[in-house]
Amino acid sequence: MDLCDANVLVTGGSSGIGFETARTLIKAGARVAITGRDAVRLQAAAAELKAHAIQADVSVAADAQRMVDETVQAFGSLNVLINNAGFGSFAPLVELEVAEFRRLMDTNVFGAMLAGQAAARRFIAQGQGGNIINIASTAAQRGFANGTAYTASKFALGAMTECWRAELRIHDIRVMQVNPSEVVTGFQARMGRQQDADGTKLRAREIAHAIQAMLEMDDRGFIPELTVWATNPN
Numbered sequence: 346m347d348l349c350d351a352n353v354l355v356t357g358g359s360s361g362i363g364f365e366t367a368r369t370l371i372k373a374g375a376r377v378a379i380t381g382r383d384a385v386r387l388q389a390a391a392a393e394l395k396a397h398a399i400q401a402d403v404s405v406a407a408d409a410q411r412m413v414d415e416t417v418q419a420f421g422s423l424n425v426l427i428n429n430a431g432f433g434s435f436a437p438l439v440e441l442e443v444a445e446f447r448r449l450m451d452t453n454v455f456g457a458m459l460a461g462q463a464a465a466r467r468f469i470a471q472g473q474g475g476n477i478i479n480i481a482s483t484a485a486q487r488g489f490a491n492g493t494a495y496t497a498s499k500f501a502l503g504a505m506t507e508c509w510r511a512e513l514r515i516h517d518i519r520v521m522q523v524n525p526s527e528v529v530t531g532f533q534a535r536m537g538r539q540q541d542a543d544g545t546k547l548r549a550r551e552i553a554h555a556i557q558a559m560l561e562m563d564d565r566g567f568i569p570e571l572t573v574w575a576t577n578p579n
């Protein structure tokens with residue numbers, strides 16, 4: 346697609362990968378709405394990006410529908426959803442708390458489903474195709490110690506991606522998945538972890554670049570899944 350024709354909704358666009366993706370797509374000519382729950386951070390990000398801000402929690406069904414409605418109101422239509430809002434939580438199985446597992450699934454899985462559903466309904470009603478990019482992770486490809494909740498959420502997102510692709514291709518909707526390995530963002534800090542940003546790790550910019558390339562391919566084709574690794578991380 347030509348990004349000058351793109352009306353985009355980026356969930357979790359107030360920080361990290363979503364923020365950089367919004368910046369990259371706006372620079373390429375797209376109109377972009379970003380969401381987040383923290384109003385102060387969201388407004389600051391939107392002002393910097395010249396994006397449309399929508400305060401919303403993806404795990405709340407009414408918010409997911411409102412995000413799509415407000416994007417259409419602002420831009421006239423919607424043709425790209427970047428399903429990016431998500432967070433991490435890591436604990437060994439023997440210490441894992443069910444409430445925390447559910448909280449993670451509420452955003453990373455149910456939130457992604459609700460946003461995908463609202464966007465897909467809109468795309469079908471418009472009758473002009475559409476694009477959904479689900480931001481999964483290399484944790485959608487293999488399990489590891491302490492990863493029960495997070496890998497389960499990202500494997501589930503990968504499974505939903507395959508199902509949506511099978512259902513929506515007939516409507517000219519391209520359903521794609523991006524699997525970043527570790528990226529320097531606020532992701533680790535939100536878990537109280539320090540991230541070693543030593544200059545070898547991926548930046549959000551590399552992921553945004555991959556997303557731009559996927560969208561810019563002519564609509565007759567699409568990249569179902571794309572994994573991004575750092576070349577030589579420490």
Ligand SMILES: NC(=O)c1ccc[n+]([C@@H]2O[C@H](COP(=O)([O-])OP(=O)(O)OC[C@H]3O[C@@H](n4cnc5c(N)ncnc54)[C@H](OP(=O)(O)O)[C@@H]3O)[C@@H](O)[C@H]2O)c1
Binds near residue numbers: 432
């Ligand atoms: N960083 C990595 O190493 C890495 C690697 C692979 C995949 N990923 C994935 O990439 C995505 C973005 O992560 P990031 O690294 O950019 O993290 P980040 O910097 O912490 O950004 C997360 C964004 O999501 C928003 N968010 C979180 N929960 C939300 C909810 N329930 N409703 C609406 N917005 C919500 C946050 O804003 P509020 O908190 O204000 O709502 C923020 O804008 C996530 O899905 C993550 O799993 C990250």
